[in-house]
Amino acid sequence: MSDQKPHAIFNNPTQFVEGWYWALPSKELKVGKVKAVTLLGRNLAIYRGISGQVVALDAYCPHMGAHLAEGKVEGDEIRCFFHNWKYNGDGICIDIPSLEKPLNVSIKTWQTAENYGLIWVWVGEGSPNLLPFVPELEQVDCDYRLGTRFIKNCHPNVLLINAIDAHHFNTVHNLPLEIIFDSKELNSHAITFSNTTRGGDDYGLIRLIRPLYKNEVTYSMCYWYGSTGTVTLGPDFLHFYIVFALRMIEGGKTEGQTILITPKRSGCLKWGINQGLLWLTQQVGNYFAKGDTQVFQTIQFDLKTPTKADHSIREFMQQVNRQKALNWKTWEAVDQV
Numbered sequence: 238m239s240d241q242k243p244h245a246i247f248n249n250p251t252q253f254v255e256g257w258y259w260a261l262p263s264k265e266l267k268v269g270k271v272k273a274v275t276l277l278g279r280n281l282a283i284y285r286g287i288s289g290q291v292v293a294l295d296a297y298c299p300h301m302g303a304h305l306a307e308g309k310v311e312g313d314e315i316r317c318f319f320h321n322w323k324y325n326g327d328g329i330c331i332d333i334p335s336l337e338k339p340l341n342v343s344i345k346t347w348q349t350a351e352n353y354g355l356i357w358v359w360v361g362e363g364s365p366n367l368l369p370f371v372p373e374l375e376q377v378d379c380d381y382r383l384g385t386r387f388i389k390n391c392h393p394n395v396l397l398i399n400a401i402d403a404h405h406f407n408t409v410h411n412l413p414l415e416i417i418f419d420s421k422e423l424n425s426h427a428i429t430f431s432n433t434t435r436g437g438d439d440y441g442l443i444r445l446i447r448p449l450y451k452n453e454v455t456y457s458m459c460y461w462y463g464s465t466g467t468v469t470l471g472p473d474f475l476h477f478y479i480v481f482a483l484r485m486i487e488g489g490k491t492e493g494q495t496i497l498i499t500p501k502r503s504g505c506l507k508w509g510i511n512q513g514l515l516w517l518t519q520q521v522g523n524y525f526a527k528g529d530t531q532v533f534q535t536i537q538f539d540l541k542t543p544t545k546a547d548h549s550i551r552e553f554m555q556q557v558n559r560q561k562a563l564n565w566k567t568w569e570a571v572d573q574v
Contacts, residue, residue: 245554245558246463246557246558246560246562246571247394247463247554247557247558248392248394248395248489248538249392249489249562250392250485250488250489250565251564251565252562252563252564252565252571253277253360253463253464253485253562253563253565254426254462254463254464254557254560254561254562254563255360255361255462255560255561255562255563255570256359256360256361256366256426256461256462256463256464256560257350257357257358257359257360257365257366257368257369257461257462257465258276258277258357258358258360258462258464258484259355259356259357259465259482259484259494260274260276260281260283260293260349260355260356260357260358261274261283261355261356262354262355262356262383262494263351263354263355263356264354266283266284266285266291266356267285268285268286268287268289269285269286269287269310270284270285270310271283271284271305271306271308271309271310271315272284272306273296273304273306274293276358276360276484277360277484277485277563277565277566277568278487278565278566278567279295279566279567279568280295280296280297280304281293281294281295281296281347281358282294282295282296282304282305282306282308282315283349283356283358284310284315285310286310286312286313286314286326287310287312287313288313290313290326291349291351291356292313292315292326292346292349293346293347293348293349293358294315294324294328294344294345294346294347295328295344295345295346298317298319298320298322298344299330299342299343299344300317300319300320300322300342301319301320303317303318303319303320305317305324305344307319311323313325313326314326314331316332320333320334320335321333321334322339323339324343324344326346327343327346328343328344328345328346329343330342330343330344347359347360348365350365350368352368352369352370353379353381353480353482353496353498354381354382354383354496355383355482355494355496360563360568361561361563361568362570366424366426367424367426367427367461369427369459369461369462369465369467369480369482370467371459371467371469371478371480371498372423372429372457372459372467372469373457373469373476373478374478374498374500377500377501378500378501379478379498379499379500379501380498380499380500380501380511380515381496381497381498381499381515382496382497382515382519383494383495383496383497384479384494384495384496384497384519384522385494385495385519385522385523386492386493386494386495387492387493387494387495388486388490388491388492388493389490389491389493389533389534390490390533390534390535390536391489391490391491391533391534391536391538392485392489392490392491392538393463393464393483393484393485393491393493394463394464394553394554394557395533395536395538396481396483396491396493396533397460397463397464397466397481397483397553398550398553398554399529399532399533400430400458400466400468401418401430401458401549401550401553402547402549402550403415403416403417403418403546403547403549404544404546404547405529416432416456417432418430418431418432418548418549419431419432420549420552422556423459425559425560426461426462426560427459427460427461427462428459428460428552428553428556429457429458429459429460430457430458430459430460430549430552430553431456431457431458432455432456432457455469455470455471455472455473455476456468456469456470457469457470460553460556462560463553463556463557463560464482464483464484464485465480465481465482465483466480466481466483467479467480467481468480468481468522470521471521475514477499477514477517477518477521478497478498478499478518479495479496479497479498479518479521479522480495480496480498481493481494481495482494482495482496485565495522497515497518497519497522498515498518499511499514499515499518540554
């Protein structure tokens with residue numbers, strides 16, 4: 238029997254989890270500039286004021302519906318191009334040139350944050366929860382680089398399960414060891430899956446690299462809001478960190494951005510070492526992504542016949558379905574049964 242219920246959020250092209258979603262790279266939004274961004278079906282105008290703060294607000298001016306991304310940033314405010322109505326960082330109209338004082342109108346704004354080289358938007362009401370981060374690096378200063386940007390012909394939830402599909406490591410990537418995951422919820426919005434097995438010692442390559450691993454092979458995932466995944470892998474002395482920031486686009490497909498991360502290091506050669514490690518991290522990510530690319534262009538996901546090896550996938554599906562759901566485009570809460 239399929240684990241997916243008709244009202245479920247998982248793999249649903251009309252709903253998504255309330256949370257943080259990446260909007261655009263930080264370097265693409267200079268001070269005093271505004272960008273038009275469509276995020277989860279909703280049109281936004283995102284600008285960076287003179288203070289450096291990023292503001293995200295609904296795209297259309299309440300006067301006649303002109304798109305504010307065609308307007309001009311003035312200080313930490315934005316002025317509509319069409320009739321020059323001006324709004325502050327809270328979306329409140331503060332100036333209408335044709336009137337002595339502005340009307341009592343405003344535009345909906347959305348909270349923003351910047352991390353790992355991306356601008357993130359909190360899609361939801363009330364105070365936002367934690368930004369996605371790599372658990373192992375929570376208190377560590379890091380260097381990072383944006384990696385590949387891509388589009389896949391499947392839902393972000395489905396793309397993320399690839400990293401915890403234990404059996405495919407044997408069938409697709411030919412790894413000669415059994416992968417078993419131990420799961421743990423960090424909070425109601427984040428869940429980790431960590432490899433807990435050794436094995437593979439009958440194979441020459443595994444015996445060769447075994448001295449690099451004190452315990453089991455390090456491989457762990459952390460999923461945030463069902464849409465962003467962090468990967469930690471590598472030998473005991475050197476871990477590689479990759480973030481897959483995903484968002485749903487029209488038709489239940491995925492637009493993604495990878496982020497390559499490594500802890501900051503001391504010493505005169507630290508910059509060169511870290512640039513080399515970030516490059517190596519990219520190669521590691523490319524290796525694991527290479528074998529699966531075609532699958533996620535054609536897959537029609539429906540877990541009708543789960544096996545023991547699919548246990549982690551089912552846990553992730555259940556964790557996604559327990560979170561607060563919002564509707565595509567309107568961002569209104571779904572009345573969940």
